[in-house]
Amino acid sequence: MIDTVKNAEATPDQEQPYQELGLKDDEYARIKEILKRRPTDAELAMYSVMWSEHCSYKSSKVHLKYFGDTTTDEMRSKMLAGIGENAGVVDVGDGWAVTFKVESHNHPSYVEPYQGAATGVGGIVRDILAMGARPLAVMDPLRFGRPDAEDTKRVLPGIVAGVGGYGNCLGLPNIGGEVVFDESYQGNPLVNALCVGAMRVEDLHLAHASGTGNKVILYGARTGLDGIGGVSVLASETFDDTAGKRKKLPSVQVGDPFTEKVLIECSLELFEKGIVAGIQDLGGAGLSCATSELASAGDGGMHVWLDRVPLRAKNMTPAEILSSESQERMCAVVEPANVAAFMEVCAKWDVIATEIGEVTEGDRLVITYHDEVVVDVPPRTVAHEGPVYHRPIQRPADQDELQANTPDSLPRPENLLELIKIMAASPNLASRKWVTQQYDRYVRGGTVLAQPSDSGMIRIDEETGRGVALSTDCNGRYTKLDPYEGAKLALAEAYRNVAATGATPVAVTNCLNFGSPEDPAVMWQFEQAVKGLADGCAELGIPVTGGNVSFYNQTGSTAILPTPVVGVLGVIDDVRRRIPTGIGAEAGETLLLLGETHDEFGGSEWAHHVHGHLGGLPPKADLKREKLLGEILVAGSRDGMVSAAHDLSEGGLAQALVETCLIGEVGARVFLEGDLFTALFSESAGRVLVAVPRTEEQRFVDMCTARRLPWRKVGVVDPESNALEVQGLGELPLDELREAWEGTLPALFD
């Protein structure tokens, strides 16, 4: 029997499985208070998914406010849409708007690596599409447990194949991302997916349902039983097999990239014809989310006839239809006069489209099923007025101990040449080719830079050559040692990576992956990281335009390293002046190191890989310096003074040298001063290795000196040598280095 509103009124004391749906006692009580009766099954399903941590941001909201508080009007000046919309939108010039966002799909990808990762890509792409933009490229920051662990061998190949399988078939180039290994991600890998899209400024679409009488059209795939309760069950609770609770069935959705490709082209044609008044993608929480958010953001109510929804399974209940997370679906609001034209476009693409509802007067979201009312709620209470928690915050008791355990006493090796090779072959620094080779980076012909470049770069205007660069970064070890500084360092690195390609950084997105918000120590990490990121953005003068929070990333009581992945978007007026990562593009290049090197090994890759050590303090972030460095790089690119640039991060100068030589396929001779171990392996921030044509050297260093950016000449490119030579240490043949750098991942995963 279907649980109707009438039935709910008649049976006020009927027991409901709210706890199994992830709702707490007080949350259930509040729903009853709002409705002045018990919720129907369908209403309970809606509230439970929409009030889940994943959808409602109930633990993070009070902290995320700080992003808004620290964003000045000047920072906001280029922002066309910000936090709260499907994705942030930035004016990038020449009449173009660019939208980008990164989201997590961590828990589904652990349960079912291929489909979890695939639908992660699919979901973020629909977010970008829902802004009215053509999706242009994807990136995937990934994190796994120990590389040699059995479970990593299950999870990694599946996730990589899923990202590739979906993205390749969808026809979006994959232009970068991250692959990081750390034991803390062992039972909880991180799969973050980023998408960037572009549109003309005037084509921006926002999600709202306005205008009484307008029709609500569901189009795309049929609705099935997959992914029911995905957000409340999977994303909002820790995997915990010891508590003796009833084992939950995996509820991972299954993706169909072909349907999504057709949905994209169909939607873009609809946008182009100007027949869409409002648009919303269906992702986590499915129709519950789409209908309540559309209605909540509009100026009226909405009536939905749930029995009209095309199904792919028999006997689905209203609650199941509302909470299904079947992929490849969109919801549009269309004026009655445009419905026929809308249906015509969908028919051309063989996309199923169904008028399922109507914008009504009043302020209720009413959903009927075969003429019986199963939902009658104020939509704002579902979509925007969920619970808000001020979770307890407590600096971890062992934080001081952790910071006191510095790497200073770790034995430093004698044979530095050998160490260069060892580090190049370490799982976190080794070539990502085994992964990126499974991703199409060429489709659509706009990819100017992709992995292993510092940033991905996409041309958005073929006439003018205008384009955007994107990088995502985070070092969870730094954030563990000092979440505030660590978040700033993640921002600094992404910013530097973008600037190193010659683009000007303009906006920030983030994906904040943390442990359980019910753990005060995790909430302290979260609060600190948000502050660090927001303060850093204010110092750099670029806004956070959106983001995503993923809590409950832990196994048992052990949380992952706090991992605030930061994505920075840069703009370049002409992609032809992009700076490549590899040296050797010009005859006769000098290598310069910009920035300063200090003895900073806390959280370093060397301490991690060689000693399994994590302690001390991370490197210092100096965002004023990062900004200056960025300006110098952009000026260098504009005036043709820089022929290659590579940022220094994990692994320090040694790793940057190895990579720039191997990517450029030419050798170099390097001369360093002072303590060679520090010079080669320290991870001080704010540094970039650049190659400048000898003819431009004087002009370039004069500019650095005049603007007070420390620089040092560290070597020359030597196209004849086929080796990396470090004066005083000896030389490493490039063949040998390549074998070390490229051999690691195939040996682990082939």
Place this chain on the structure above:
Amino acid sequence: MRVGVITFPGTLDDVDAQRAVRYADGEAVPLWHGDHDLKGVDAVIVPGGFSYGDYLRCGAIARFAPVMQEVIEAANKGMPVLGICNGFQILAEAHLLPGALTRNHRLHFVCRDQWLKVENTSTAWTTRYDKNAEILVPLKSGEGGYQADEDTLKELEDNGRVVFRYVGDNPNGSRNNIAGITNARGNVVGLMPHPEHAIDALTGPTDDGLGMFLSLLDTVVKA
């Protein structure tokens, strides 16, 4: 020169093929899978992607599309037709070219810059190359392993119908390192690698692929 570029639902590299035609000073004419005529084009490109999702066997459904019936008829009368990647798979399914494309031998999708040797420079699409020239173009496919029976291989080899051959490490297990072939007449060419992604060193590894579209220009002008 008017060159038709087919779009099936799920086609991905149609925009790239159109761009390559423009780079060779041609006019790209979009053709839809349901079209029943070729709009008077001089040649047709069947581009890469995943036609209809390719959930069955790559190209198996696309060969039955209305527009393909027109392409088959025109190809048999001598119209230049180029199949790239999924396009090659479709031409093989349509029996315009012999053999079949199977899952890569290492089972992974492979996207890499690939050296190819141009062995036949007399097809409609390869006259601009020097014989045995080596070119660098992207290869990106999960089912690119070329398979054919011994008789077919012999026929291809003996008659110089292998147009492109992989140089170095075989990327997908193709028999005889075959990357691309032609029909007996030389007007239909299919290859797994993507010349349309190598028309400008800004966005591709090289501009080595442009020669195929310029070759077509010569062929069409001569005809």
